Amino acid sequence: GSNSESKRGALIVLEGLDRSGKTSQSSKLLTYLEGLGHSAELWRFPDRSTNVGQMISMYLSNKSQLDDHTIHLLFSANRWEKRSLMETKLKTGTTLIVDRYSYSGVAFSSAKGLDLEWCKAPEIGLLSPDLVLYLDIQPEKAAERGGYGGERYEQLEFQKKVAKCYQGLHDASWKIIDACQPIEDIEKQLQEIVLDCVLTCQKGKPLSNLWS
Ligand code: FDM
Numbered sequence: 073g074s075n076s077e078s079k080r081g082a083l084i085v086l087e088g089l090d091r092s093g094k095t096s097q098s099s100k101l102l103t104y105l106e107g108l109g110h111s112a113e114l115w116r117f118p119d120r121s122t123n124v125g126q127m128i129s130m131y132l133s134n135k136s137q138l139d140d141h142t143i144h145l146l147f148s149a150n151r152w153e154k155r156s157l158m159e160t161k162l163k164t165g166t167t168l169i170v171d172r173y174s175y176s177g178v179a180f181s182s183a184k185g186l187d188l189e190w191c192k193a194p195e196i197g198l199l200s201p202d203l204v205l206y207l208d209i210q211p212e213k214a215a216e217r218g219g220y221g222g223e224r225y226e227q228l229e230f231q232k233k234v235a236k237c238y239q240g241l242h243d244a245s246w247k248i249i250d251a252c253q254p255i256e257d258i259e260k261q262l263q264e265i266v267l268d269c270v271l272t273c274q275k276g277k278p279l280s281n282l283w284s
Contacts, residue, residue: 088207
């Protein structure tokens with residue numbers, strides 16, 4: 073569109089293994105976009121602030137046990153409960169930087185052995201990211217960074233399986249970033265890609281749904 077009210081925001085997702093640097097790069101991106109005068113927000117999944125999010129949080133901290141399918145659907149429900157707000161934000165011009173999304177959902181659950189297509193199904197109809205930034209790091213390297221908390225999935229052997237599953241999810245919206253570069257280099261690289269995406273969305277690139 074030509075006037076500022078019709079300029080939509082971009083849906084930008086950061087994905088990667090635990091300790092890949094997603095979270096700190098997400099907040100740097102927010103600062104960067106705001107500094108340029110763009111309206112932007114930082115989101116993350118799981119969103120632990122909702123009722124569903126609380127159930128997920130209990131599960132991740134090993135305070136509750138859930139069947140693998142059940143927790144998978146809760147992670148998906150946690151995105152569905154945010155879908156309409158997400159669409160409103162984007163349509164009113166706010167760019168969303170999202171730390172983990174459906175790809176985490178599919179990669180972590182299929183790493184447990186759940187069927188890939190079954191894992192993808194509940195994500196159908198969620199908003200499709202305009203850009204997925206995958207912070208690529210070898211599981212062994214990520215583990216060396218330390219700081220794995222005590223949460224359920226923070227174990228090297230499992231992270232190796234997740235890394236394999238992520239590889240099967242790459243599509244045209246993905247940019248693979250070498251997460252072992254110096255932090256400032258990663259930051260610069262991300263800024264360039266993100267700004268380009270924000271401008272493309274402003275020019276009227278249509279929103280679409282997963283999986284496309
Ligand atoms: N995770 C995250 C999933 O298994 N499925 C999902 O849909 C999402 C969004 O939850 F180990 C996993 C990934 C990670 C854990 O994530 C919590 P954070 O980023 O550490 O909060």
